[in-house]
Amino acid sequence: xxxxxxxxxxxxxxxxxxxxxxxxxxxxxxxxxxxxxxxxxxxxxxxxxxxxxxxxxxxxxxxxxxxxxxxxxxxxxxxxxxxxxxxxxxxxxxxxxxxxxxxxxxxxxxxxxxxxxxxx
Amino acid sequence: xxxxxxxxxxxxxxxxxxxxxxxxxxxxxxxxxxxxxxxxxxxxxxxxxxxxxxxxxxxxxxxxxxxxxxxxxxxxxxxxxxxxxxxxxxxxxxxxxxxxxxxxxxxxxxxxxxxxxxxxxxxxxxxxxxxxxxxxxxxxxxxxxxxxxxxxxxxxxxxxxxxxxxxxxxxxxxxxxxxxxxxxxxxxxxxxxxxxxxxxxxxxxxxxxxxxxxxxxxxxxxxxxxxxxxxxxxxxxxxxxxxxxxxxxxxxxxxxxxxxxxxxxxxxxxxxxxxxxxxxxxxxxxxxxxxxxxxxxxxxxxxxxxxxxxxxxxxxxxxxxxxxxxxxxxxxxxxxxxxxxxxxxxxxxxxxxxxxxxxxxxxxxxxxxxxxxxxxxxxxxxxxxxxxxxxxxxxxxxxxxxxxxxxxxxxxxx
Numbered sequence: 001x002x003x004x005x006x007x008x009x010x011x012x013x014x015x016x017x018x019x020x021x022x023x024x025x026x027x028x029x030x031x032x033x034x035x036x037x038x039x040x041x042x043x044x045x046x047x048x049x050x051x052x053x054x055x056x057x058x059x060x061x062x063x064x065x066x067x068x069x070x071x072x073x074x075x076x077x078x079x080x081x082x083x084x085x086x087x088x089x090x091x092x093x094x095x096x097x098x099x100x101x102x103x104x105x106x107x108x109x110x111x112x113x114x115x116x117x118x119x120x
Numbered sequence: 121x122x123x124x125x126x127x128x129x130x131x132x133x134x135x136x137x138x139x140x141x142x143x144x145x146x147x148x149x150x151x152x153x154x155x156x157x158x159x160x161x162x163x164x165x166x167x168x169x170x171x172x173x174x175x176x177x178x179x180x181x182x183x184x185x186x187x188x189x190x191x192x193x194x195x196x197x198x199x200x201x202x203x204x205x206x207x208x209x210x211x212x213x214x215x216x217x218x219x220x221x222x223x224x225x226x227x228x229x230x231x232x233x234x235x236x237x238x239x240x241x242x243x244x245x246x247x248x249x250x251x252x253x254x255x256x257x258x259x260x261x262x263x264x265x266x267x268x269x270x271x272x273x274x275x276x277x278x279x280x281x282x283x284x285x286x287x288x289x290x291x292x293x294x295x296x297x298x299x300x301x302x303x304x305x306x307x308x309x310x311x312x313x314x315x316x317x318x319x320x321x322x323x324x325x326x327x328x329x330x331x332x333x334x335x336x337x338x339x340x341x342x343x344x345x346x347x348x349x350x351x352x353x354x355x356x357x358x359x360x361x362x363x364x365x366x367x368x369x370x371x372x373x374x375x376x377x378x379x380x381x382x383x384x385x386x387x388x389x390x391x392x393x394x395x396x397x398x399x400x401x402x403x404x405x406x407x408x409x410x411x412x413x414x415x416x417x418x419x420x421x422x423x424x425x426x427x428x429x430x431x432x433x434x435x436x437x438x439x440x441x442x443x444x445x446x447x448x449x450x451x452x453x454x455x456x457x458x459x460x461x462x463x464x465x466x467x468x469x470x471x472x473x474x475x476x477x478x479x480x481x482x483x484x485x486x487x488x489x490x491x492x493x494x495x496x497x498x499x500x501x502x503x504x505x506x507x508x509x510x511x512x513x514x515x516x517x518x519x520x521x522x523x524x525x526x527x528x529x530x531x532x533x534x
Contacts, residue, residue, distance in 0.1 A: 085292065
């Protein structure tokens with residue numbers, strides 16, 4: 001089953017050094033998961049100041065600066081994994097370095113079945 | 121043929137009463153689907169009532185029922201061409217009649233454990249864990265559960281449906297956790313059982329003082345987990361439930377009014393529960409185990425050993441609450457400890473702590489805190505502060521029998 005692990009955290013809670021350590025630890029975790037065939041994709045995201053939002057309501061297309069909503073904690077990164085069940089996903093979620101100062105949300109994917117194959 | 125009662129009818133009814141939940145747990149594993157398991161369980165029993173009178177009772181009736189239910193379930197799944205998690209092994213053995221060996225007692229017990237752990241998964245909200253456990257493990261119907269927790273049947277039904285949907289969609293596996301996960305997950309299971317008992321022991325709202333059916337189900341669940349996992353903390357929980365439930369016959373008078381511990385007729389306490397609870401407690405302590413349930417059980421045991429309220433070893437109880445505090449740091453534990461201090465050292469000694477607790481953020485809305493303050497002032501003969509505290513308690517109480525008790529105490533002051 002595929003799960004998306006969404007890492008939320010307050011951007012100002014991290015020092016530059018902590019951020020770099022988090023990325024290094026996360027990359028190491030990606031390699032470990034890849035070795036077990038569980039890794040699909042992962043990345044930290046650039047800060048919310050780089051976000052742009054797009055809405056397409058009633059035929060009007062609107063582009064604005066900023067995230068979809070101003071929140072205390074922001075989406076900071078993600079892991080996309082393939083594991084047998086929720087407990088396996090939770091064990092990985094507990095290990096995400098980003099979770100040290102934030103919250104990791106674990107969401108199962110709906111798999112529509114007609115998506116293009118991921119290029120390897 | 122109608123009106124003739126086959127000897128098998130009673131046997132089948134007995135099987136249903138004793139074994140249907142065990143069979144259900146196994147079917148959930150075999151068919152990977154709660155609703156299908158329930159439907160096929162019912163169908164298998166109906167088939168039994170039709171076929172056994174003609175063909176005779178099978179040697180292993182439980183295995184027969186599981187096999188028939190499983191086969192029908194697999195047929196239906198194939199017809200509907202759903203994607204399910206079925207072992208290839210199951211598909212292959214489906215057409216064979218070799219059922220006797222597969223479903224021995226150990227397999228069935230494992231499946232019951234799987235069901236309990238699945239229903240109590242921390243990914244489900246606590247009220248959903250409780251609802252699912254009562255429905256799927258205990259077999260209570262939705263209406264009974266709704267009424268026990270004072271919600272609408274439709275609300276409870278929706279809670280259960282959503283819980284099952286989450287189990288399926290989020291991929292909660294139907295397994296008994298192992299290794300380090302077992303301890304964490306066991307905590308969740310024990311917590312559900314404890315919450316069911318607590319709600320049965322002292323209903324939070326409404327007309328009734330306690331719900332006997334919830335108390336009985338909680339004890340039954342604790343016994344079930346005990347037979348499957350005789351860990352010390354499980355013994356501690358079962359001991360706590362038995363030692364607490366032992367007092368139930370004395371907890372209300374003929375009119376349904378609550379009788380406080382100090383006024384209870386201790387000859388009405390159940391000595392069988394007390395003996396069993398104390399034996400479990402000794403067992404768990406002998407294993408060198410100390411945990412929150414065991415400590416609460418030990419406190420209940422001190423009460424059980426006392427001939428009267430006054431003769432209770434309050435010093436021992438205070439000491440036990442001190443230990444319990446180190447595990448939980450819960451404000452309610454602090455309050456209960458303070459009440460025990462009132463008994464050990466007198467109300468004047470305990471009042472400063474009681475006042476502080478009743479004024480704290482965590483307990484300001486908790487009526488027993490104000491009732492305890494009122495009680496201490498009452499014992500000191502200080503009517504005005506007692507009245508003020510009783511009024512604060514009355515403003516917060518939501519259970520009618522408790523309200524009447526507080527009103528009576530208030531009236532006695534004048």
